Amino acid sequence: MQSAQAGVDHASSSIVDRVLVDSQSARADTACDGEYDKFFDDGIYKCAGCGTPLYKSTTKFNSGCGWPAFFEGLPGAITRTPDPDGRRTEITCSACGGHLGHVFRGEGFSTPIDERHCVNSVSVKFVPDPAL
Numbered sequence: 494m495q496s497a498q499a500g501v502d503h504a505s506s507s508i509v510d511r512v513l514v515d516s517q518s519a520r521a522d523t524a525c526d527g528e529y530d531k532f533f534d535d536g537i538y539k540c541a542g543c544g545t546p547l548y549k550s551t552t553k554f555n556s557g558c559g560w561p562a563f564f565e566g567l568p569g570a571i572t573r574t575p576d577p578d579g580r581r582t583e584i585t586c587s588a589c590g591g592h593l594g595h596v597f598r599g600e601g602f603s604t605p606i607d608e609r610h611c612v613n614s615v616s617v618k619f620v621p622d623p624a625l
């Protein structure tokens with residue numbers, strides 16, 4: 494007995510399809526999700542996706558924008574990618590590629606570095622560390 498299904502190529506849903514889906518999963522940002530907006534305990538903000546440390550609480554500041562804001566990420570933890578429109582720079586976790594938010598420069602905040610990492614609260618997980 495011969496299967497009528499022979500010859501169906503399961504491999505035809507190619508890697509290209511997967512890459513397209515992944516690149517669209519960086520969802521549109523919505524304001525006012527600020528679980529960590531007014532939150533200034535000492536600790537480390539880790540990637541919600543993979544647990545890699547991304548920011549120290551000592552680099553967090555109150556930007557007034559309604560989002561958690563940092564002026565500096567941990568070295569090598571953050572990957573920057575210019576948006577297609579060239580106006581904003583997306584920041585992602587260097588380890589897993591998870592979307593974090595956007596980084597803005599030259600806004601005149603009184604921080605040691607004139608940058609604002611505007612991060613989704615849902616993209617990071619705070620871990621207390623009183624030693625900081």
Ligand SMILES: [Zn+2]
Nearest residue numbers: 540543586589
């Ligand atoms: Zn990650």
